[in-house]
Amino acid sequence: xxxxxxxxxxxxxxxxxxxxxxxxxxxxxxxxxxxxxxxxxxxxxxxxxxxxxxxxxxxxxxxxxxxxxxxxxxxxx
Numbered sequence: 067x068x069x070x071x072x073x074x075x076x077x078x079x080x081x082x083x084x085x086x087x088x089x090x091x092x093x094x095x096x097x098x099x100x101x102x103x104x105x106x107x108x109x110x111x112x113x114x115x116x117x118x119x120x121x122x123x124x125x126x127x128x129x130x131x132x133x134x135x136x137x138x139x140x141x142x143x
Contacts, residue, residue, distance in 0.1 A: 086113075098125070101132035 071079075079085050086109075093114040100106055101117050109115070110132075117129050 083109075098129055101129055106132075 095116040098117050120126055
């Protein structure tokens with residue numbers, strides 16, 4: 067059975083870097099809405115940032131400086 071935590075504790079864990087210390091991820095995959103936030107600009111120094119979902123060439127140009135290694139998109143090949 068999966069253990070659940072009260073909403074306040076979930077929010078605290080997700081807003082702090084405690085989850086990163088506990089999980090020790092190799093990279094962070096974030097939505098484009100979070101890419102420009104101060105928090106992820108700081109975390110970018112420590113983790114590769116993957117941004118999803120980009121929906122056009124203009125968005126690729128706009129977000130290319132916020133993601134380090136990969137931008138997930140809906141563009142056809």
